[in-house]
Amino acid sequence: MNDKTRPGNFFEDFRLGQRIVHATPRTVTEGDVALYIALYGTRFAINSSTEFAQALGFPRAPIHDLLAFHIVFGKTVADISLNAIANLGYASGRFGAPLYPGDTVSSSSTVIGLKQNKDGKTGVVYVRSIGVNQHDEMVVDYCRWVMVRKKNLAAPAPETVVPQLPDGVPASGLSVPAALDIRRYDRALAGSEHLWEDYEPGERIDHVDGMTVEESDHMLATRLYQNTAKVHFNQHAEKDGRFGRRIIYGGHVISLARSLSFNGLANAFKLVAINGGRHVAPTFAGDTIYAWTQVLERIDLDRADLGALRLRTVATKDRACAGFPWKDEAGNYDPAIVLDFDYSVLMPRR
């Protein structure tokens, strides 16, 4: 291989504490927002309307939180997960400064843990990745861990360091935009009468609708995020791979589930945390995604106008969620489940 080409990092290339500046800063535009709507059909009013956002104190409509997340995540792939076998999990994700069209986001990651697997051929890399805007304000900050191949099997195993990752982001870690003023929140335009007090911990909501994914859809999305993971794009190689076909970027399923969740959670207008998340099974073109949500916790933010909800949204493929498919007695996920996503949102109070 010519030395001009970047092969991505293998397990033995990572060092504890290593900081990696990812290539290709990205100015987000109204074009990205239009594509995001076209890809997911999302209907949250705050991201759709200048006037609705301004009534809440924002200078204009902020871009969708998950679009910001995907753009930050996409930049990390070439350095962190190009040789990954599996994206194992997320933790401790926080959303900070809202991102607006015209802002530029840059990404970097720090290696916070390393653990070689017993087979000696792979290892788990833990990274904390941060996206900042052009004012160096944190936009997204999250941890993930991935299983990465070794290239040189003779390379010595690093000292095992597994970071202590919290089970969730505490109320004190949630960032509420300073300008946010909920008094002029219009529930009719937002699409629901149900507010923070109406959601009971334990309550489950079937989001009813399903969305079938096509190859073009997920590839357009993943390229928009400048995510270069090979498995999403190359049918010629994947026909001989594990599944015989392209695998859909897990984040695409997160965005589909969030968009479907509008029907039942229309006032959950902003993500503030990703407490944890797991891509339980791969999704392929032709699959239809459904979702349901359980309210895990009602978080008091110590203000009268606004609270947070901690939610678990579960996405399935080719199975409607009226029965809330979950785990069996042995703790195994229902085979239709593809995503188990634990996150926190803001919602107006009465």
Added chain:
Amino acid sequence: MNDKTRPGNFFEDFRLGQRIVHATPRTVTEGDVALYIALYGTRFAINSSTEFAQALGFPRAPIHDLLAFHIVFGKTVADISLNAIANLGYASGRFGAPLYPGDTVSSSSTVIGLKQNKDGKTGVVYVRSIGVNQHDEMVVDYCRWVMVRKKNLAAPAPETVVPQLPDGVPASGLSVPAALDIRRYDRALAGSEHLWEDYEPGERIDHVDGMTVEESDHMLATRLYQNTAKVHFNQHAEKDGRFGRRIIYGGHVISLARSLSFNGLANAFKLVAINGGRHVAPTFAGDTIYAWTQVLERIDLDRADLGALRLRTVATKDRACAGFPWKDEAGNYDPAIVLDFDYSVLMPRR
């Protein structure tokens, strides 16, 4: 079903005179315009070029009239037609204030007619829907009627009220933008030498080209409009439905036909009315859309620079339109026809 989820209205939920404010106001952007061009390949210069539009007195290029229509229509679906069996027709549609990138459009509907069907299981709902911009100026105003399921078959039939809908929008109802100045209209850049006087009532034009629709195309479009009708998106459910597959949003076919009509009607630069319209048959992914147009009427607008044409554009699937497929002697549409669309456009005079 959890009460947080909105099931859409059933026939018995509508009341004569009821006004419904639809959720999710929408700021239209240059991103939407780029997607609209990518979805239909439309070439009308007024919507494509700032300078061309400014030469006609517009502050900048207005967005495509049908893009405005689809965005307004899309918002009505969750309240009006989520439980619809068929979209039966349009009438009395008028285009008002041009919509520019940055403008926000909000939609509302009023129930203007109700008629329960004899089977007792369905009924026809007539609504007038209006989209306004952030200055409360009318952008689109149209009537449509849909056949909607009853959920509670025991619900009493409402009094039958069928509105008198005009056969078309008269010249006096056509809104010509005040700023419009046709003197610097450049026919070479517009793509045709043919002006208002050249179109004879009765004349038929085959638009020659065909466009094949893919699943991704129509789903991207329909999600862009935030139209949530289930039949367009969910193959898992539709495989057991009436047609065994997803049905393409009828408005997607209208936009395809309008775009194809550039070849023959390049100077028909602005829609001003939808006199009537019928989705004659469903369209599916893989179908190739062709179109032809008949000039119905040359409308004198009492000004020297500009006239209107009333047009019928017929779209077919998998059949070229050189032979102008239409109705048989019994009045039945040719089986290839999917759309019969009666509308009015502005065109420069000599």
Added chain:
Amino acid sequence: MNDKTRPGNFFEDFRLGQRIVHATPRTVTEGDVALYIALYGTRFAINSSTEFAQALGFPRAPIHDLLAFHIVFGKTVADISLNAIANLGYASGRFGAPLYPGDTVSSSSTVIGLKQNKDGKTGVVYVRSIGVNQHDEMVVDYCRWVMVRKKNLAAPAPETVVPQLPDGVPASGLSVPAALDIRRYDRALAGSEHLWEDYEPGERIDHVDGMTVEESDHMLATRLYQNTAKVHFNQHAEKDGRFGRRIIYGGHVISLARSLSFNGLANAFKLVAINGGRHVAPTFAGDTIYAWTQVLERIDLDRADLGALRLRTVATKDRACAGFPWKDEAGNYDPAIVLDFDYSVLMPRR
């Protein structure tokens, strides 16, 4: 056929020296840029980030050079190549003023050569096409030649004129934006440490990755460029055509190859010339595109900060390029090759 419809020009319709103003000027927007990223996943930082571009002296991020090219090219199709059988080649292409969102590009062509084929049924038309911005500054200027059908076989053959087209654009013909200041070029953000001096003439780079093309992808792209060539869009007609299916716009493959070339050429931040190019074989939906590049020449621009490279990028379908597939001893292209593209780029010096 109704005279309102434009059938495109046939070979006998072209005259030496004829100048054709193409319809539909096009204002380029951030929406186009977002779609371009979504279609190709391109990662060159200069086109992705306002701040990165401003650090190099640009007022903002210029749009991708090939996006400008495709938009100019697309407008020529209705007049030049609607009745073409084959797009035979490019030469003498130069990129001038950078194009920014908000700029409007208009296209015109001049016939610079004509040569009827011996069969009397077709001929080769040579055109020089120019795209200019709203200040009448040259954006793209290139020659191409296409084989076009005759409609009237009895039409006399024109005098044969085959223009002398140069083998490449000389250093003196390369346009370096005046504002360009390379001192603050950030290689980490650009994605590579390799600069102009590191590329040796003769050196070959395998770009490793592959990208599978779907029908929706290439049709969205080609419509975005308002390119109306029938063969890309109409499966109903093409099922009976030469290949039984739609043919992908050759420019789509050029953009895919350029995007793949980021892995190995991340600092080749701007195209300045198209020296020549040939679509060796057609590409169809389902094909996976790979690419490799040979450095043809290192061009000294007589300045310390910046040089140019002349490159040949070869794209294949369904064949990885580790072995650098090229021509056999008889001079025939490897059957996997679809594109042979000879162009020049700018790159920072040490």
